[in-house]
Amino acid sequence: MKQKLQPIVEPIVKWYQKQEKTLPWKQDKEPYHIWVSEIMLQQTRIEAVKKYYTRFMKELPTIQDLAVVPEEKLLKLWEGLGYYSRAKNLKKSAIQIQENNHGKMPTSYVELLKLPGIGEYTAGAIASISYNEKVPAVDGNVLRVVSRVLASKEDVLLPETKKKITNKLLEIMPDEAGDFNEGLMELGEKVCLPNTVPLCATCPIQEFCMANKENLTNEIPVRVKKQKRKIENKTVFILKYKNEIAIRKREKTGILANLYEFPNVIRGSNRRGNSKELRKMANTI
Amino acid sequence: MTVYEIEVENKNKQWTWVTEKQMEKEYPLPTAFKKLLGKTKI
Ligand code: SF4
Numbered sequence: 001m002k003q004k005l006q007p008i009v010e011p012i013v014k015w016y017q018k019q020e021k022t023l024p025w026k027q028d029k030e031p032y033h034i035w036v037s038e039i040m041l042q043q044t045r046i047e048a049v050k051k052y053y054t055r056f057m058k059e060l061p062t063i064q065d066l067a068v069v070p071e072e073k074l075l076k077l078w079e080g081l082g083y084y085s086r087a088k089n090l091k092k093s094a095i096q097i098q099e100n101n102h103g104k105m106p107t108s109y110v111e112l113l114k115l116p117g118i119g120e121y122t123a124g125a126i127a128s129i130s131y132n133e134k135v136p137a138v139d140g141n142v143l144r145v146v147s148r149v150l151a152s153k154e155d156v157l158l159p160e161t162k163k164k165i166t167n168k169l170l171e172i173m174p175d176e177a178g179d180f181n182e183g184l185m186e187l188g189e190k191v192c193l194p195n196t197v198p199l200c201a202t203c204p205i206q207e208f209c210m211a212n213k214e215n216l217t218n219e220i221p222v223r224v225k226k227q228k229r230k231i232e233n234k235t236v237f238i239l240k241y242k243n244e245i246a247i248r249k250r251e252k253t254g255i256l257a258n259l260y261e262f263p264n265v266i267r268g269s270n271r272r273g274n275s276k277e278l279r280k281m282a283n284t285i
Numbered sequence: 286m287t288v289y290e291i292e293v294e295n296k297n298k299q300w301t302w303v304t305e306k307q308m309e310k311e312y313p314l315p316t317a318f319k320k321l322l323g324k325t326k327i
């Protein structure tokens with residue numbers, strides 16, 4: 001697969017380097033800034049994060065400030081962002097950094113992963129953006145772009161798919177690892193759009209994209225949602241005649257097809273249940 | 286799920302009538318139904 005992804009590296013890096021960087025957390029590559037912004041962005045839209053990020057950095061400009069902030073103030077700064085465990089983990093990590101690393105952010109992917117609340121994606125983003133470590137940072141945008149480039153119909157919601165894509169990217173990481181990762185993410189955000197027609201005509205990697213060539217952009221990425229469990233409330237009859245019991249065969253199709261079951265009716269949603277069906281059943285007894 | 290266990294006086298032909306032993310050997314029943322035997326609420 002290496003050959004297939006290799007050609008996208010250079011165009012993506014170049015494209016990203018030309019993009020305007022107006023977001024407050026894109027003004028430098030300070031790991032503390034990347035870290036806080038990535039954590040805020042995990043469950044929240046970019047637009048909403050902007051003002052939270054700016055205020056957070058004004059109040060807690062360093063890891064030292066974060067490590068000693070009273071919890072109440074921290075939660076107030078996070079108020080409205082939701083998922084408060086993110087804020088608590090930030091503080092826990094800051095304390096850990098103070099105690100074990102003299103207040104300096106760890107500089108490698110592996111060390112970053114040891115901090116509370118930092119998973120593979122965040123560790124990859126900080127390590128590559130701040131230190132140019134050649135590790136991927138695979139989020140939903142990256143999964144979509146890579147699946148489309150490869151015209152892969154593997155389910156992007158499966159951890160195995162994410163792992164495969166991570167491994168493929170690992171093989172092609174360039175020296176400009178941060179720009180490549182950020183480029184992939186930004187391409188997903190601005191060009192290779194989800195749930196609508198991607199802007200292939202303006203895409204810097206169009207000529208290498210299999211989904212574009214094969215007209216598959218609306219089918220990829222594949223996301224197989226787990227079916228919700230359907231719970232049926234039934235009234236079941238165990239009809240006995242001497243030592244025999246009444247059973248019946250289920251339908252030829254559908255769930256548990258062709259198996260046997262005791263006669264039963266699905267209860268209606270009202271309190272009296274499915275009275276018509278029940279009456280029918282009573283007539284057979 | 287509500288389960289009624291009823292002794293009937295006639296075998297209605299609409300159903301297949303089997304002994305528990307036959308059922309065990311020849312008629313595949315989903316586990317949820319199998320569990321009901323002997324565990325009725327009423
Ligand atoms: S060509 Fe289209 S589908 Fe392919 S990566 Fe670019 S925007 Fe996405």
